[in-house]
Amino acid sequence: MTWTSLNAGIRLALATTREHKMRSFLTILGVIIGTGAVIGVGSIIAGLDGAITNILRSFGPNTIIILKAKAMTDWTPEERRRKPLTLADARAIAERCPAVEHVSPYLFPMSGIHTARYKGNDIYGIDIGGTEEGYAAGGTTMKAGRFFSDFENSHHMPVVVIGEDVQKQLLPNEDPVGKWIQVDGEQVQVVGVMDRPAASFPGQDDTRVLLPYFTMHKMFPNLQENMILAIAYPGMLAEAEDEVRASLRLSRRVPFNAPDNFALSTAEQMIEQFHDITSIVALVMVILSSIGLLVGGIGVMNIMLVSVTERTREIGIRKAVGARKSDIIIQFLTEAVVLTALGGLIGLLLGWLVSRAAGLIFPNLPTAVPLWAATAGVLTSVGVGLFFGIWPAGRAARLDPVEALRYE
8 A cells, every 4th residue: 555545545534524524523423522531531530640649648758657447437347346546555656666756646536517717717627636746747847837846735735737728718918827716616826837738639728727636635525536647767667667566556455366456558558559449440431431432433334334335336436447455445444544533633632621621620630631541542543443444344345346336
């Protein structure tokens, strides 16, 4: 096959597409939707994966997150029966684990809507917690002021550090440091404003309100659930995990032949678990988009069969003047590929628009059409044209030239 014949086939296919615009569009609609879904959802998944990976890594490469269960909520009956992690557990880790540099308990409420107020400005649904000075060693930086000290914690002082969006909503035009605000009706003094985390979940506001651990316990004496953050010395994460596990099994009196009644996670482990989830989502996306491609492929095959019928005399004339079966096959395959490739390009544009729309709705979501998704979408659309164009092309090539010339 020469470049001249290929160029002629492409021009003929484009001319046919222009002549039957609506028919061609409806034919490749399934290809457009399937390709757009692959590219659009692929860009969202890639952006979400990158954002959440950065969030988890912002805990620090040496941070161990300790919970009484594998998740903060949705506990199994067995996990619900476990006794909560305690301040004593955190103190034991600090004493027994030489590979651990900092340990911070984190006291948090399991339910309820918590509020903050300043001079008539209210913010609902704040993320409230009680912790210690070592919490800041996990990578917390301050936009204004400072983090509270161990002295303020041990003396139950009414101080608080707030997240960036809490400051913007409560004290938008004032220096927040030194101001007294109400947290669930209690007066506390702002000593610092935390920078937004290095990465945050798409669309999530930084509504953290952190109190000293004992101040939090004084305000909410019935709270029992703790999370513990243990920060290992650089290069000693594995040793720290083993030491923390041994310390907790000892302090929680876990029998030697019984499984842990707590859960340890590091940023990399949580990233790996999230990648498993996104892999499943990507697989489901591919399956669903393949339905659209299948429908589009069947449409292409049907329209090519119609084209074969409409151009029977043309096929007869070409064969009469010396065209081979391979020339006829290549001509019709070229038309099918051009048709589905156009669908793939339109689908690429649709996927890009979906990606941009997601980026506008969720500014923190770094959506971008990944090269693999764009390449896969276009190549898949070309493959659909080749696969579903084989039968019509073969049927055209098998036509008897004498019978074709007599066709009316």
